[in-house]
Amino acid sequence: MSDRAPIVPDWLFHYQKQWARADTVAGLTTAAVVIPKALAYATIAGLPVQVGLYTACVPMIVYAFIGSSRVLSVSTTTTLAILAANALGNVVANGDPHALAAANATLTLLVGAMLVAAAVLRLGFVANFISEPVLVGFKAGVAIVIVMDQLPKLFGLHYPKGSFVHNVGAFFAGLPHLSMSTLALAALTLVALVLLERFTPRAPAPLFVVAAAIVAVAAFGLRAHGVETVGAVPAGLPSWTLPDVSLALKLWPDAMGIALMSFTESIAAARAFARNDEPAPDANRELLATGFANAGGAFLGAMTAGGGTSQTAVNRQAGARSQLAGLVTALIALAVMLLFAPLMALMPHATLAAVVVFYSIGLFSPAEFRAILKIRRTEFVWALTACAGVVLLGTLEGILVAIVVSLFALAHQVSNPPVYALKRIPGTNVFRRDSRRHPEDEAFPGLLLLRPEGRIFFANAQHVAEKIRPLVRDSNARIVVLDLSRVFDVEYTALKMLSEADARLAANGTTLWLAGLNPGVLDAVRRAPFGQALGEARMFYNLEHVVEKYREIVSPDVDANRTDDTDDDSARH
Template sequence: MRRRMSLAPGWLHGYEKQWARADILAGLAAAAVVVPKALAYATIAGLPVQVGLYTACVPMFIYAWFGTSRALSVSTTTTLAILSANAFGVVLVDDDPGMLAVANATLTLLVGMMLVAAAILRLGFVANFISEPVLVGFKAGVAVVIVMDQLPKLFGLHYPKGSFFHNVGAFLAGLPHTSVGTLALALLTLAALLLLGRFAPRAPAPLFVVAAAIIAVAVFDLRKFGVETVGAVPAGLPSWTKPDASLALRLWPDALGIALMSFTESIAAARAFARNDEPTPDANRELLATGLANAGGALLGAMVSGGGTSQTAVNRQAGARTQLAGLVTAALALAVILIFAPLMSPMPHATLAAVVVFYSVGLFSPAEFRAILKIRRTEFVWALSACAGVVLLGTLEGIVVAIVVSLFALAHQVSDPPVYALKRIPGTNVFRRDSKRHPEDEAFPGLLLLRPEGRIFFANAQRVADKMRPLVREANARIVVLDLSRVFDVEYTALKMMADAEKRLAASGTTLWVAGLNPGVLAAMRRSPLGATLGETRMFYNLEHVVSKYREIVARD
C-alpha cells in the first residue's frame, strides 16, 4: 500500500516535547526584536508602519510550513527595504497611499513568483555566483545609502530626495533648520541601543527603546518640541490589494534584483545558523519557501520578505530548536496587529530612524574589508567596486555591478591559471615550485618539469601556452614534462594546443611527456590525436616515475 504524503512541515517529524519550552521562549524573544525592526524597515521603504507588522506575521507563518531551516527568522531586512524604496521611487511620482499599496502588492507578488519559478527550475545554485567580497561591498554600500536616507529623520529635516550626492548636499544645506527636540530624541535612542547592546546584549533593545519613546511622547508631549510621530496605526487585518499588471511590466527588473537578494540573504543566514545535528538547508526548497512567503504576504499587505541574519541570530541564541519559534513570533505580531496597533500612534519617526541606523551600520564592516585586503588585494578592489556601485549608481544598479564583478572575478581566475616549473626537495619524492627561496632544491639537467593548475579549456588554453613558451625557451631542455596532476579537466581546445606544442617541440629536437593524469583527463587524451602521438610510453603515473625513466635514458646514453 502506498504511503500517503504528509503535508506537515519537515521539522514537525520527530519533534521532541522538551524542545517546546525553548522554542516558545525563543519566539517571544525574537518577536521583541523583529516587530520593532519591521516597523522601522517599513519606513525605509516609504510604506506605512503597519506594513511592517504584516511582514512580521504572514511570511513568517508561511515559511515555517515550507522552509528547511529550523532557525531562520523571516520578515524583512534593511537591504530589501532600501531596494523596495528604490523600486517605488521609479514607478510612483506622488505620495498617493492607494497607488503605493498597489505598487507594494505588485512588487511583492512579482518577487514571490520569481522565486517560485526559480525553485521549479532548480536555480538554487545561483546564490553561489555572488562572491563573499562582492557581497561585503554590496552590503556596505547599502549601509551608506540607508544611513544617508535616514539622516533627515534624525535631524527633523525635510527635502526632496535625489541621487546620493544630491542628498548629501541637501542635508548639509538643511542643517541650520535642525529640530533640536528631534535630534535629542534620536541621540538618546542611539545611546540607549548602544548601552543595552554593551551591558545587556540579550535584552530586546529595539522593543525597550520603542516602548520608552512612545511613553515619552505621551507623557511629555514631545510633539510641541517638533518631534514627529507615525500617527494612527489601524488595527485589524489588512484588506486585499489587487496587483497591477501594468506596474508589473515596469517593476520586474527591480523585482528580479530583490528576489536575488532575498534568496541570497536567506540562504546565507540559514546556512550560518544551522546546527550540526540538523538537516542542511536545501537551496531549491528555500527558493520555494521564500517565494511562497512573498506571494502569500502580497495578498495580505506585507512587503518583500526574506531571512534576516540579526533576527535569526537572536532566535538561535534564545534557544530556538525548530520553526515553532517562528510561529510564536508570527502569533505575537498578529496579536499586535489585532489588539495593540492603536497604541503605536505616538511612536516617533526619529526613534524608528535611530533603530534603522543602529542596525544598518553593522552592514558596513571595516574588519571584513581589512580581512579581504590582507588575503588578496584584487578581491578588496572588487568589494570596493560593489560598494561604489550601490552608492553612486543606485541599489538595483549596485546588484548588477555586484553580479558583473563576481562573474568578472570568476572569468579572470579561470582565464589565467598558474603555470610554473618544478624542482624536487632533496631526499624526498616531493616536487614544488622553483623558487629562489629554495636554492637547494634538486633540478635534473635536460629535464624541464612544468605544472599547470585548474581546468584547461578554450578560454585559457592560449594563456597556458603563452606562459609555457618562455620557460621552455630558457631551460633548453631535452625533455619537457607536463605534470597534469593539478588539472581536473581538459577539453578539445586544450588538447589541440598540447598537440601543436608537441609538434613544435619535436621539430626543435625536444620530446614532450605527460604525467599525473586523472582518469577523466587520461581518457580524453587517449581519444585525441595527441594520445596516439604520445602512446603509453610517454604517459607516466607521476613525476617520480618520470625521473626514474629519465635517469635510465641518461645512463644508457
C-alpha cells in the same frame, strides 16, 4: 527539494516535546527584535508602518511550513527595504496610499513568483555566483545609502530626495534648520542601543528603546516640541490587496534584483546558523519557501521578505530548535496588530530611524575589507567597485554591478589559470612550486617540470600556452613534463594546443611528457590524435615515476661521459 510542498511540515513529524519551551522563549525574544525593526524597515521602503507588522507575520508563517532551515527568521531586511523603496519610488511618485499598496503587492508577488520559478528550475546554485568580497562591498554600499536616507529623520529635516550626491548636499544645506529635540531623541536612542547591546546583549534592545520612546512622547508632549511621530496605525488584520498587473512590466527588473538578494541573504543566514546535528538547508527548497512567503504576503499587505542574518542570530542564540519559534514570533506580531496598534501612533520617526541606522551600520565591516585586502588586492578592488556601484548608481544598479563584477572575477580566474615550474623537496617525493625561498629544493638538469591548475578549455588554452613558452625557453630542457594532476578537465581546444606545443618542442629537439592524468583527462587524451602521437610511453602515473624514467635515460649518457673522460686521461698519460 520535494516535488510538492508538504501540507504538514516535515519538522512536525520529528518534533520533540522538550523543544517546546526553548522554541517559545526564542520566538518571544526574536519577536521583540523583529517587530520594531520591521516597523522601521517599512518606513525605509516608504510604506506605512503597519506593513512591517504584516511582514513580520505572514511570511514567517508561510516559511515555517515550507522552509528547510529550523531557525531562519523571515520578515524583511535593510537591504530588501532599500531595494523596495527604489522600486516603488519609480512607479508611485505622488505617494498615493492606494497606488502604493497596489504597487507593493505587485512587487512582492513578482518577487515570490520569480523565486518559485527559480525553485522549479532548480537554480539554487546561483547563490554561489556572487563572490564573498563582492557581497561585502554591496552590503557596505547599502549601509551607506540607508544611513544617508535616514539622516533627515534623525535631524528633523525635510528635503526632496534624489541621487546620493544630491542627498548629501541637501543634508548639509538643511543643517541650519535642524530640530534639536528630534536630534536629542535620536541621539539618546542610539546611546541606549549601544549600551544595551554592550552590557545586555541578550536583551531585546529595539523593543526597549521603542517602548521608552513611546512613553517619552506621551509623558513629555514631545510632539509639541517638533518631534514627529508615525501617526494613526490601523488596528486589526490586514486587508486583502490585489496587485496591479499593469505595473508588472515596470517592476520586473527591480523584482529580479530583490529576488536575488532575498535568496542570497536567506540561504547565507540559513547556512551560517545551521548546527551540525540539523539537516543542511537545501538551496532549492529555500527558493520555494521564500517564494511562497513573498507570494502569500503580497495579498495581505506584506512587503518583500527574506531571511535576516541578525534576527536569525537572535533566534539561534535564544535557543530555537525548530520552525515553531518562527510561528511564535508571527503570533506575537498578530497580537500587536489586534491589541497594541494604537500605541504605534506615538512612535517617533527619529527612534525608528535610529534603530535602522544602528543595525544598518553593521552591514559595513571595515574588518572584512581589511581581511580581503590582506589576502588579495584584486578582490579588494572588486569589493570597492560593488560598494561604489550601490552608492553612486543606485541599489538595483549596484546589484547588477555586483553580479557583473562577480562574473568578471570568475571569468578572469578561469581564463587565466596558473602554470608553475616545480622542484622536489630534498629527501621526499613532494614537488612544489619553484621559489627563491627554497633554494635547497632539487632540480633535474635537462628536465623541466610544469604544473597547470584548473580546467583547460577554449577560454584559457592560449593563456596556458603563452605561460609555458617562456618557461621552456629559459630552461634549455631536453624533456618538458606537464603534471596534469591539478587539471580536472580538458577539451578539444586544449588538446589541440597541447598537440601544437608537442610539435614545436619536437622541432627544437625537446620531448613532451604528461603525468598525473585523472581518468577523465586520460580518456580524453587517448581519444584525441594528440594521444595517438604521444603514445603510452610518454604518459606517466606521477612525477616520481617521471624522475625514475628520466634517470634511466640520463644514466647511460652519464656513464658514457665518464668512459670518455677515462680514455682521455689514459691517452694523456
